[in-house]
Amino acid sequence: MMSSMKEYRKHYDKQICVAAIIFTAIGFLLLCVGAGTRSWHVEYDSTGLIALWYTNFFYTCYATNGTCWSNQGLLSSVSSDQQPITTSVGVSTDYYLRLRNAAALSILGILFVVFGLIASVFLMLPSGKIKIFNGRLNVLAAFLLAVAALFQRAALSEGARGLNHNGYSGDLYQTGHALTIAAILLCAFIAGRISL
Numbered sequence: 001m002m003s004s005m006k007e008y009r010k011h012y013d014k015q016i017c018v019a020a021i022i023f024t025a026i027g028f029l030l031l032c033v034g035a036g037t038r039s040w041h042v043e044y045d046s047t048g049l050i051a052l053w054y055t056n057f058f059y060t061c062y063a064t065n066g067t068c069w070s071n072q073g074l075l076s077s078v079s080s081d082q083q084p085i086t087t088s089v090g091v092s093t094d095y096y097l098r099l100r101n102a103a104a105l106s107i108l109g110i111l112f113v114v115f116g117l118i119a120s121v122f123l124m125l126p127s128g129k130i131k132i133f134n135g136r137l138n139v140l141a142a143f144l145l146a147v148a149a150l151f152q153r154a155a156l157s158e159g160a161r162g163l164n165h166n167g168y169s170g171d172l173y174q175t176g177h178a179l180t181i182a183a184i185l186l187c188a189f190i191a192g193r194i195s196l
Contacts, residue, residue, distance in 0.1 A: 013193055017123050020186035024117045024145065027179030031113060031152070034173030035106045038068070041163035041170075056169055057103035057159055071099045095162040102159035105151050106173070112148030113180060119144050120187050123194070142188035145180055152177045 040056040051063040061068040119141035156174065159165070165174070 009193070013190055014124065016186055017120065017190050020120050020123070020141075020183045020190065021117065023179045023183040023186065024113065024120055027176040027183060028110070028113045028117060030172045030176035030179065031106075031110050034169045034171070034176060035103075035110065037169040037172070039167030039169045040159070040165055040173075042167045054167070055099075055163055057099050057106055057155070071096045071103075098158055098162040102155045102162070105155035105158060109148050109151035109155055109177075112144055112151060113176075116141055116144035116148055116180075116183070116187075120183065123187065123190055138191040138194045139188070142184050142191055145184045145187060149177065149180045149184060152180060 035057065038054040038056050038059065038061050041054075042051050043053040043055075044051055054061040054063060055071075057071070059068045059070050123138060123141055152173075156165075156177065165171075
């Protein structure tokens with residue numbers, strides 16, 4: 001009876017670990033697509049039907065002819081009366097600096113998701129294989145994903161100070177952030193059961 005309970009528990013733990021890996025992998029894909037596509041903020045004309053600008057953390061695109069500029073060099077390449085969101089040079093300088101900060105934070109968040117994904121794959125190994133630090137290394141996946149979630153939240157907060165997330169790219173990134181948080185809970189649960 002006791003061996004069948006252990007086998008059931010190992011099978012159950014492995015299923016939860018697979019779910020954590022799937023959540024993390026899907027979250028990673030959504031984070032990459034969300035950060036890479038241009039539609040975080042879409043500015044429309046006065047009718048609300050025709051898009052004028054597409055902006056994300058990295059670049060801004062003029063919708064009518066499809067030309068794009070890096071947010072780092074946007075102030076020098078576009079006249080101040082054609083810039084999205086604001087025409088004040090001082091405010092728009094702060095706006096683009098905040099977007100650059102958000103871009104860096106989002107990249108760090110994505111990198112930590114990759115490290116957390118690799119660590120959560122190691123949770124699939126039998127607990128007898130990993131004896132470093134008396135099994136305390138099992139918490140590494142949850143820790144890395146928690147750090148990733150902090151960087152993702154910081155990127156969303158920093159970017160929200162400069163633009164309104166009204167496009168699909170921001171929605172994809174936020175969904176990836178939510179899946180990362182769900183994977184944290186699953187990895188922490190499995191790490192606790194492995195160390196028992």
